[in-house]
Amino acid sequence: MSQILIVEDEPRISSFVAKGLRAAGLTSSIAETGHDGFTQALDGEHELIILDLGLPDEDGFSVLRRLRAAQITTPVIILTARGSVEDTVAGLQNGADDYMAKPFHFDELLARVRLRLRTEDNAPEVSSLTHENLHMDLLRRRVTVDSTEVDLSAREFALAEAFLRNPGQVLSREQLLSRVWGYDFDPGSNVVDVYVRYLRNKLGSARFETVRGFGYRLAAAK
Helix, strand or coil: CCEEEEECCCHHHHHHHHHHHHHCCCEEEEECCHHHHHHHHCCCCCCEEEECCECCCCEHHHHHHHHHHCCCCCCEEEEECCCCHHHHHHHHHCCCCEEEECCCCHHHHHHHHHHHHHHHHCCCCCCEEEECCEEEECCCCEEEECCEEECCCHHHHHHHHHHHCCCCCCEEHHHHHHHHHCCCCCCCCCHHHHHHHHHHHHHCCCCEEEECCCEEEECCCC
16 A cells, blocks of 8 residues: 655645545655654655645755755655746756645546556556446546446546546545545535436436445446
8 A cells, every 4th residue: 555745734735635545545644844754754665745835844845855865766746835837847846746736626636646656666557447337438538338428527527437446435425525626625515415416317326325424335236
């Protein structure tokens, strides 16, 4: 199981990212300062680092430079509110492998994390997902049921992808909100229930099973 270091001083964001990674089968540890993040990164236990720039004790660029000077080659994804072209270029020039601006959607972050982990492992990229007669082409953004194409909105596609990546697993509303709508979305919203209803109408009502008190799961079609 991949271990990821999250260097982020805002608990709401670090907790959100950690929960999303855990739901995706990835483990993580959290450092709230640049010093703690640098120290943890030196132990060589992490396969990827998610690094904020606005840390309380040290700028994230400084942490990144010290890591690379110490010959720490662990992939780094910068996750920050600084979204200018200049900051992006500076991050990449200082040794970052990727750069994402806040606010962000977790599904995009997860895709970038998986890409970096695959690059390190030289594992092939998953281009499609299949569950019984339901097929999803991730490259062409197409969904078919019994070879008949079904038109999905971007959000419906992202939600369906979350289920197809975790067949049979119960996904809570909180997990689905974080992965599809992002960390800044109202946790009290019923938007997940609304979009699950959309998917049931388009892909089969029995396919998405309600697990009372927990959430939903992709079940065997009936």
